Amino acid sequence: MSPALLPKHVASVVKYQRDPIKALAMFNSVKTENGFKHTLLTYKCMIEKLGFHGEFEEMESLMSEVRMNIDNSLLEGVYIGAIRNYGRKGKVQEAVDVFERMDFYNCEPSVQSYNAVMNILVEYGYFNQAHKVYLRMRDKVVIPDVYTFTIRIKSFCRTRRPHVALRLLNNMPSQGCELNAVAYCTVIGGFYEENCQVEAYQLFEGMLEQCICPDITTFNKLIHTLCKKGDVQESEKLLNKVLKRGILPNLFTFNIFIQGLCKKGALSEAVRSLDGVRCEGLKPTIVLYNTLVKGLSQRGLILQALQLINEMLDHGCSPNIWTYNLVINGLCKMGCMSDANILTNDAIAKGYLPDIFTFNTLIDGYSTYNIMINSFVEKLNINMAEKLFREMGDKGCAPDSYTYRIIIDGFCKTGNIDSGYDFLIENIEKGFIPSLTTFGQVLNCLCVGHRVLEAVGIIHLMVRKGIVPEVVNTIFEADKKEVAAPKIVVEDLLKKSHITYYAYEVLYDGIRDRKLHKKKLPTRCSHDRGTRSLNVDGTV
């Protein structure tokens, strides 16, 4: 007998399976296990998983299922999870819908549900709707808790009414709700947001006097508000206060400070604070370094930024493509396009593959696309090269003959003959004349793949486009020319080593084959480029 399958086992598998759909398949398959029945726990985990990954259809259908199998009054946690996940993905209406349907499904929302939906409404700026939910909550005689107050405080702060927020804070004790540091700091942040340093600081001191001290998370949020505005000094003042209370700064704290210092241009101080990080026994992370690299690059301190990259390597922290993007962007802003290109190639050479942001940065440099595409082709990362090629068109930056050459080259090297062929045709269609090397490459690939029809088609296309050795033009009789020209082209290609001897043989036989000669090429759909289809002669 196999050991019994327990709900907690299923729940943990669901939790640790990365792929929500795979988790769902497992979840469904255990239903047939002898004696196993899903519980509130397993349903909750599965619904949470689906919602977290934005699989809302599956999530909703599982919610219908759980309603049939579990006492509906126990499902509040499930609904709150769904509300949160809809909120995380910006689906405010859907979040509200879940909330609204709760009592219809015999689940009376508690204060937590009201809070969850109110918070989403406030986060997305639906302040009036949030207030309506609050009024309904009072109507239903649901008692607000400290979370409710904090959400309402936040709402007042977001609508730039910190004084109203303060009044609410002060009313909390009389409503039987104890103040805590989160509620306090939300108000304090609201004052700082409106540049009311005096009120904010007084309130901060008042909070500490009541022996209410923020934890590092809450504190970080507060100084983030300040540092974003460039007020590092005030942040330091606050930090010194909480340090005395035994609060320890963490990497978030340092990063926020460094951002603030960079913002006000105190770059050397910002760089020095790396030592402070280490003094605290913390190990600077890539995020921290990148913050500094960004600050330095934005101020045009490129050499220092590059020096910092070396330093991070010395400390066992590898830069990433973001790191390079920041410096590349700095160079572009300074107008040093060629240096930006050099650095980009340098990054590629070191194995840091440029991403979409690299190109947004470099977009001004007009030949940059070709450099980039070439780099990718050399790395045989042809997908990225093609993506760039498409993007280049979208940006109104027309590919030139060279672009085609390198990209066709890339496809041939990676054995993607369909794409190589399509690009060759597209190249010609755009009015460019590909080089014989390019023709040769595609022809070789086609012949190796026994794609004689297309290969021969290309030879005829070359003839029609006049891409032929000079000698062909000395043949005056049209029918003689028609027979001789393809042969001459193929021989010329072999002579100049653009095609292999094998390809030559295949082509030579192919052009003599009358069936092939007369046969029109089948219409090919370009797989990934819309519905346009081409015949080999370039007609659509």
Add this chain to the structure above:
DNA sequence: CCAGGAGAAC
């Protein structure tokens, strides 16, 4: 189960 945590270019 509900409030409060650093991340990038245009």
